[in-house]
Amino acid sequence: MQRIGVFVCWCGSNIAGTVDVKQVAEMLKREPGVVFSTDYQYMCSESGQNLIKDAIKEHGLTGVVVCSCSPRMHENTFRKAAASVGLNPYMVEIANVREQCSWIHKDMPVATAKAVILGRAAIAKVHLNAPLTAGESPVTKRALVIGGGIAGIQTALDIAEAGFPVDIVEKSPTIGGKMAQLDKTFPTLDCAACILTPKMVEASQQENINIYAYSEVDEVKGFVGNFSVKIRRKARFIKEDLCTGCGLCTEKCPMKKVPNEFNLGMDNRSAVYIPFAQAVPKVATIDANYCIKKKTGKCGLCSTVCGVGAIDYDQKDEILEEKYGAIVVATGFNPISVEKFDEFAYAQSPDVVTSLEYERLMNAAGPTNGTLLRPSDKQHPHTIVFVQCVGSRCDAKNEKGKQYCSKVCCMYTAKHAMLTREKYPDTDVYVFYIDVRTPGKNFDEFYRRAVEDYGVHYVKGMVGKVVPENGKLKVQASDLIANEQLHIDADMVVLAAAVEPDKSARPLATMLTASMDTNDFFTEAHPKLRPVESPTAGVFLSGMCQGPKDIPDTVSQASACAAKVIGLLAKDKLTGNPCVAHSNELLCNGCSSCEKVCPYGAITYSDKEFRMPDRTTAVRRVAEVNPAVCQGCGACTVACPSGAMDLYGFSNQQIMAEVDAICK
Amino acid sequence: MVYSYYPGCTLKTKAKDLDRYARASAAALGIELQELPDWQCCGGVYPMAKDEIATKLSSVRALLSAKEQGNDLVTMCSACHNVLKQVNHDMATDENIVTKVANYMKLDEPYRGETKVIHFLELLRDGVGFDELKKHVVKPLKGVKIAPYYGCLLLRPGKVMAFDDPENPAIMENFIKALGAEPVVYAMRNECCGGYATLEKKAIAEKKATAVMDNAAANGAQMMITACPLCLYNLTKNAQGGVPVKYFTEVLAEALGVKEEA
Amino acid sequence: MENTNLKERILEISGVNPRKCMKCGKCSGTCPNYDEMEYHPHQFVSMVEKGDIEPLMKAESLWTCLSCFACVERCPRSVEPAKLIEAVRLAVIRQQGANHLKPQDIPDKLDEDLPQQAIVSAFRKYTK
Incomplete structure (x- = not known):
């Protein structure tokens, strides 16, 4: 018989406000095996923990039940307290009487009765608890960063500078991401390339960083500290080690009509190309969808002009397998497609552009070499209308848009409006807004400058229709302050499209068993207190993949993420979770159901000899769990038809005892 | 291909052209349009009120009648299409309306929007197929720049009508292309x-x-086409501009070479 | 001036929840007949929300809304302003003797090409 102590926490008024804690302690004292029961204001406090420790010593407790908040909050606190006085930490059980009881009930007698029942269930479980000891596993001291935008670059640099090797996997031919496409950055207006490219170069020169550009993650196996990842190095049809990035092939390539994705299709590139001048690695890539040689077998001009013999038309994708201790997701974002919002005529007129396209139209390396010309006739626009919140802040029923605020649009639109007025003072600039959201250091001041110093017309209202007619864009909009409808003949309309996570994020999340929200943003382990970790151990989040962020926020988060990765890689060994699955070989029928449902690949089958009753032996195929890989999710215990699989700490028997206690 | 057909009042009077060119074209394409027996006026505009059913009953009768025939119900006039489609959506989604209608009409089994309502343009796109339609064109309307006019009723509300992208539709454009224009x-x-x-x-x-x-006109239209008698009226009688406006069925019949016999 | 009963009725007839509105003004930006309305689509939403319905019931806007559904289609919050306008219009014409259009007015308005559809629709919109 266990000697059990029960500790009922008030949690200030969080629990005590709805649950009669004294009565709960009193009732639970009558349960079999309970030798001590009390209540206290804050059980998690120093003195609360001492109360538990003293009781363990004084009453010789062999089991502890704490009726308090969710075990996610303080299970660890109480386990440590127990361990410090020699009680096995897995003899401590939490009855969650806050989240599952006091917070959701209003009526005190009802809540009190339920708290008692939850306490009884925990007591029933403790009766069947046995001491458990956690195993240890080694840590591979190498990190993988998936995505080579500013988030991935910053995280990789910080980890590398702490002395750990890092691999960056980037799916496009160069690192740099969206920031490389930006012209200026708010609120200081420094040029994006000027501050980004030194970091790109640094990443390529840092001896601890290895860049796999034009590569993708194919498969992830393993667990925190011990991931094994297959990386597909896509065929560039160029030998990366030989190419000097001289660009001769790109000049001579006869296929010049390929939409240039770096300039969002507003100009063309050749079939063999280097995305932009400062690309890292500065290596050419052959686009097999357009290359004449790849499509027809004829041409081969690039191969003739290449001085170093770097062209290899027969190159195949290569698969690398690497081991990592930590994985950082930095897969970034894209603007949504605005074609579904064609009341703004984006699909109908080239002069209606997205903000990212406008960014390229302002950029010296863009399709117009930095002179603002409208796409249809290459003339200077004189009236420009900016539309905010295109696809952001939509109702859930509106399937075209997103429910969230994209966060970056107010500031970049202020930047676009300001820069336009600065470069072309003869241009009339209108910004239609719902709210101007500028929380951030020097952000509101920046927006006010656009209004006060640069004379941008900010209109509280929304554009409802854009009609291209006779070379103009007839804009119909509301001005809610003036309570009138405006009709503006504009030369360009710029749409602040909502942002969304990159499409590669969803399949990656499945590979990582990392959770996502309904918008496909990665979920944090805790929205406030663990914002850069995924709930999946060993997986970390950097940048827009976790939620909309501007560059300052992204870089801060990227460094925070690196700090967490460094903290993990600095450890030689990780203490595992002893609550893992184990199979009773005598009951196992070899059906493989468990192996199929295991998301971690922790279960293998092998043939074993068994002694049979009449002194014969038989060979049977049975399941075996690798406790270092098992995460204790319990999927196998549910799938097992013969009841052979069970989980330490959460055995079928323990759970049934809890259910029985609740249903009694 | 046999379909139930709801012409609507205006097609029996001021918009006879919309109807007869449609029938001639359908025949040329091997489509049988069976006019519903004893149909009643749809009311012209969809009654939005959640608390009345009387204004929806004529539509329900037409929908029920098509259900009994076991056919999809084809509409021609944009307004009738809008009303029938929206009422049908109510019958499929609003339990309150379904019950009230069933009680009022003394139905043995409530009507729950089982009938599929399709506009003739949708029939051409999804039933016949524009590629197939193209093969039947004997007098392609070569070189004619035709501006399709959708108006409001075919497209909105987009989710209920599910006709095409309500902001950037393509069905009539593709129809025009199929006719060679x-x-x-x-x-x-x-x-x-x-x-x-x-x-x-x-x-x-x-x-x-x-x-x-x-x-x-500014975009070069030499002709406009529509599926709605009231749109046609407003564009011909009330618009300043003089671009000729025709029913889409008229240009269809012309291209199929059945205009004269219609 | 709050009129709770009237507001409840309008919300019931229309099925609209004006609280979903984020006051972006897109409905009034897209309304093709804005200039013919003294109360604009966004005002219908906010005034109904406030229960300030009597002024709307006297408004000429009730008869100039074209029910074209542009505001419904383009509202990012799925508020459906046109349905609110219809509900207020119904609240008016359901009153005794409050029909906006009278049969005896029709002959003067006819011309030989006017489709039946126009007359039927106008009666549905303007009369009970």
């Missing part, structure tokens, strides 16, 4: 012509219809 894409093709306002406030209809026609 050149579609004119213009932004006002899904803006209101003024509708029934012409009755009380003609100036409104004049302004709206003119803005639509101006935009079509």
Whole structure:
């Protein structure tokens, strides 16, 4: 018989406000095996923990039940307290009487009765608890960063500078991401390339960083500290080690009509190309969808002009397998497609552009070499209308848009409006807004400058229709302050499209068993207190993949993420979770159901000899769990038809005892 | 291919052309349009009120009748299409309306929107197929720049009508291409012509219809087509501009070479 | 001036929840007949929300809304302003003797090409 102590926490008024804690302690004292029961204001406090420790010593407790908040909050606190006085930490059980009881009930007698029942269930479980000891596993001291935008670059640099090797996997031919496409950055207006490219170069020169550009993650196996990842190095049809990035092939390539994705299709590139001048690695890539040689077998001009013999038309994708201790997701974002919002005529007129396209139209390396010309006739626009919140802040029923605020649009639109007025003072600039959201250091001041110093017309209202007619864009909009409808003949309309996570994020999340929200943003382990970790151990989040962020926020988060990765890689060994699955070989029928449902690949089958009753032996195929890989999710215990699989700490028997206690 | 057919009142009177060219074209394409027996007027506009059913009953009768025939129900007039489709959506989604209607009409089994309502253009796109339609064209309308006018009723509300992208539709453009003509894409093709306002406030209809026609003309339209008698009226009677406006069935019959016999 | 009963009725007839509105003004930006309305689509939403319905019931806007559904289609919050306008219009014409259009007015308004559809629709919109 266990000697059990029960500790009922008030949690200030969080629990005590709805649950009669004294009565709960009193009732639970009558349960079999309970030798001590009390209540206290804050059980998690120093003195609360001492109360538990003293009781363990004084009453010789062999089991502890704490009726308090969710075990996610303080299970660890109480386990440590127990361990410090020699009680096995897995003899401590939490009855969650806050989240599952006091917070959701209003009526005190009802809540009190339920708290008692939850306490009884925990007591029933403790009766069947046995001491458990956690195993240890080694840590591979190498990190993988998936995505080579500013988030991935910053995280990789910080980890590398702490002395750990890092691999960056980037799916496009160069690192740099969206920031490389930006012209200026708010609120200081420094040029994006000027501050980004030194970091790109640094990443390529840092001896601890290895860049796999034009590569993708194919498969992830393993667990925190011990991931094994297959990386597909896509065929560039160029030998990366030989190419000097001289660009001769790109000049001579006869296929010049390929939409240039770096300039969002507003100009063309050749079939063999280097995305932009400062690309890292500065290596050419052959686009097999357009290359004449790849499509027809004829041409081969690039191969003739290449001085170093770097062209290899027969190159195949290569698969690398690497081991990592930590994985950082930095897969970034894209603007949504605005074609579904064609009341703004984006699909109908080239002069209606997205903000990212406008960014390229302002950029010296863009399709117009930095002179603002409208796409249809290459003339200077004189009236420009900016539309905010295109696809952001939509109702859930509106399937075209997103429910969230994209966060970056107010500031970049202020930047676009300001820069336009600065470069072309003869241009009339209108910004239609719902709210101007500028929380951030020097952000509101920046927006006010656009209004006060640069004379941008900010209109509280929304554009409802854009009609291209006779070379103009007839804009119909509301001005809610003036309570009138405006009709503006504009030369360009710029749409602040909502942002969304990159499409590669969803399949990656499945590979990582990392959770996502309904918008496909990665979920944090805790929205406030663990914002850069995924709930999946060993997986970390950097940048827009976790939620909309501007560059300052992204870089801060990227460094925070690196700090967490460094903290993990600095450890030689990780203490595992002893609550893992184990199979009773005598009951196992070899059906493989468990192996199929295991998301971690922790279960293998092998043939074993068994002694049979009449002194014969038989060979049977049975399941075996690798406790270092098992995460204790319990999927196998549910799938097992013969009841052979069970989980330490959460055995079928323990759970049934809890259910029985609740249903009694 | 056999379909139930709901022509609507206006197609029996002022918009006979919309109807007879449709019938001739359907016959040429091997489609049998069986006019519903004893159909009643749909009311012209969809009754939005959640608390009344009387204004929906004539539509329900037509929908029920098609259900009994076991056919999809084809509409021709944009307004009838809008009303029937929206009422059918109510019958499929609003339990309150379903019950009230069943009680009032003393139905043995409530009607729950089982009938599929399709506009003749949808039939051409999804039933016949524009590629197939192209094969039946004997007099391609070569070189004619035609501006399709959708108006409001075919497209909105987009989720209920599920006709095409309500902001950037393509069905009529593709229809025009299938006939060998050149579609004119213009932004006002899904803006209101003024509708029934012409009755009380003609100036409104004049302004709206003119803005639509101006935009079509500015984009090079030599002709406009529509599926709605009231749109046709507003564009021909109330718009300043003089671009000829025809029913889409008329150009269809012409291209199929059955206009004269219609 | 709050009129709770009237507001409840309008919300019931229309099925609209004006609280979903984020006051972006897109309905009034897209309304093709804005200039013919003294109360604009966004005002219908906010005034109904406030229960300030009597002024709307006297408004000429009730008869100039074209029910073109542009505001419904383009509202990012799925508020459906046109349905609110219809509900207020119904609240008016359901009153005894409050029909906006009278049969005896029709002959003067006809011309030989006017489709039946226009007359039927106008009666549905303006009369009970």
